[in-house]
Amino acid sequence: MRYRWLYVVILILASSWAVRAQSDVPIISGGAGFLNSNDGGSNSFQPVITPVVVIPLGDHWLIESRTDLRGFIGRQDGTSGPYQGQFFGTLEYLQVDYNVNSALTVTAGRFLTPFGIFNERLTPIWINRFQDGPYIGTIGTAGGYSDGVMARGGWDSGNGYSINYTAYASTLSTVNKLESERSAGGRFGIFFPKSRLEVGTSYQKSLQAARGNSEGMDVSWDPYRAPLDVKGEWAHSASGYGYWIEAAYRLSQYHGSTSAIGRLEPVIRMEQFHRSMSIAGDSLPGSSERRPDFGVNYYLAHEVRLHASYGRQFNNQLNSNIWEFGVTYRFLFPAWPGGK
Amino acid sequence: MSACFFAAAAKEQSRVLANNAQPERGAKKADASSDDGEKRFEANCGRCHNAPENLSPREARAVVRHMRVRARLTAEDEKLILQYLAP
Numbered sequence: 001m002r003y004r005w006l007y008v009v010i011l012i013l014a015s016s017w018a019v020r021a022q023s024d025v026p027i028i029s030g031g032a033g034f035l036n037s038n039d040g041g042s043n044s045f046q047p048v049i050t051p052v053v054v055i056p057l058g059d060h061w062l063i064e065s066r067t068d069l070r071g072f073i074g075r076q077d078g079t080s081g082p083y084q085g086q087f088f089g090t091l092e093y094l095q096v097d098y099n100v101n102s103a104l105t106v107t108a109g110r111f112l113t114p115f116g117i118f119n120e121r122l123t124p125i126w127i128n129r130f131q132d133g134p135y136i137g138t139i140g141t142a143g144g145y146s147d148g149v150m151a152r153g154g155w156d157s158g159n160g161y162s163i164n165y166t167a168y169a170s171t172l173s174t175v176n177k178l179e180s181e182r183s184a185g186g187r188f189g190i191f192f193p194k195s196r197l198e199v200g201t202s203y204q205k206s207l208q209a210a211r212g213n214s215e216g217m218d219v220s221w222d223p224y225r226a227p228l229d230v231k232g233e234w235a236h237s238a239s240g241y242g243y244w245i246e247a248a249y250r251l252s253q254y255h256g257s258t259s260a261i262g263r264l265e266p267v268i269r270m271e272q273f274h275r276s277m278s279i280a281g282d283s284l285p286g287s288s289e290r291r292p293d294f295g296v297n298y299y300l301a302h303e304v305r306l307h308a309s310y311g312r313q314f315n316n317q318l319n320s321n322i323w324e325f326g327v328t329y330r331f332l333f334p335a336w337p338g339g340k
Numbered sequence: 341m342s343a344c345f346f347a348a349a350a351k352e353q354s355r356v357l358a359n360n361a362q363p364e365r366g367a368k369k370a371d372a373s374s375d376d377g378e379k380r381f382e383a384n385c386g387r388c389h390n391a392p393e394n395l396s397p398r399e400a401r402a403v404v405r406h407m408r409v410r411a412r413l414t415a416e417d418e419k420l421i422l423q424y425l426a427p
Contacts, residue, residue, distance in 0.1 A: 024398075024401060024402065024405075025399065025401075026402065027399055027400060027402040027403065027406075029403070029406075052406075053401050054403075054405070054406045056401070056402050056405045062405050062406070064406055064409070080357045097409045099408070099409075101415075102414045102415035102416070103414065105408070105409050107409070120410070121388050121410075122388065126389070127388055127389050152409070152412055153412055153414075154411075154412035154413060154414050154417070155414065156414055158418075162414075164412040165412075166412070191383075193379075193383050196382075196383060196387065198387075220387060222382075222386075229387065242399070273386060299390075302393065303392075303393060310345045315410075330392070331391050332395070332399065332403070333399075334396070334398065334399055336403075
């Protein structure tokens, strides 16, 4: 008799879990691509896949991760010799999120360092309009990834603007594949929905070695009247300072976004970096550089995108041409099959 | 007696008309929510990427939960965008 009640309780719990599991299915998403680059005569190929796993647990909890798996196939001596390949695997984030309320989510684990807009928003290969990240993409991000805790959220004022914020603290980690630096910082942004303009400011304090500060500003503007997207960042650290600004115009006003011309998107980026001090391992160019890029993306059906671009890199040692071609694919499917 | 009958019939007719009108009002409300959801999607998500194609409702729920964290969406944004992605 005593055990009968236990069976009933287990049955109720199991059935409620089953109902919940059916409504909150984990998904596997991400991007895959094949990229080709010719940088000053050095030709290389990169097959890439970046799976994102999202596991919702009830109404408040979420587990999410992204891994970057890529091969790098290049000539032995850069511009000559036989092709040879290397494989790289990077755990970019593996985090547990708890939605405390409408304006606050608390995160723990490994996450993308919230500095500026490029690192958090534009790094997926199917989102980034060029193959390469900007020079200053590594300023303030401590290598791109942090291990620690983070608070983030957004709040709509109801008066024509909304704010968003992120604050984090990261610990030093030398564990293989989970490396991170001891640092703290965050980003604060304000968004005006009527003009679709967002401006943000970021700050990072390194809490190890030279204990330097990094500061940044970012802007994102997508006017309603035209399929134009303008994004840019400025960042400063002890290593140096610089900016990037990018504009993309989807030709969807010509017979719609699915017409032959409407699938085309010319894009231009200008960037510059000024080296102030030589700091080993800062992942920034060794000397001051500037680079304009001109590209075109073509959005095929079924989430496939073709990309081609030309860039010219200027520095005080050797200028070079950079040609890039690629194809990317965005995928998304449930972790297990089932009903709608 | 007859006045009472006609009053009851008129009441019944108005109730039926009201019931028939409800789906239309509901549809308009759903359309308005979907429009709001599209606006929220364009304002928050569409600035970086297009909407995913052919999402089932249960996939959409997971996607929006993911984007709530990544794009710092409010609970209202999450609700409206979910209605837009999986009406």
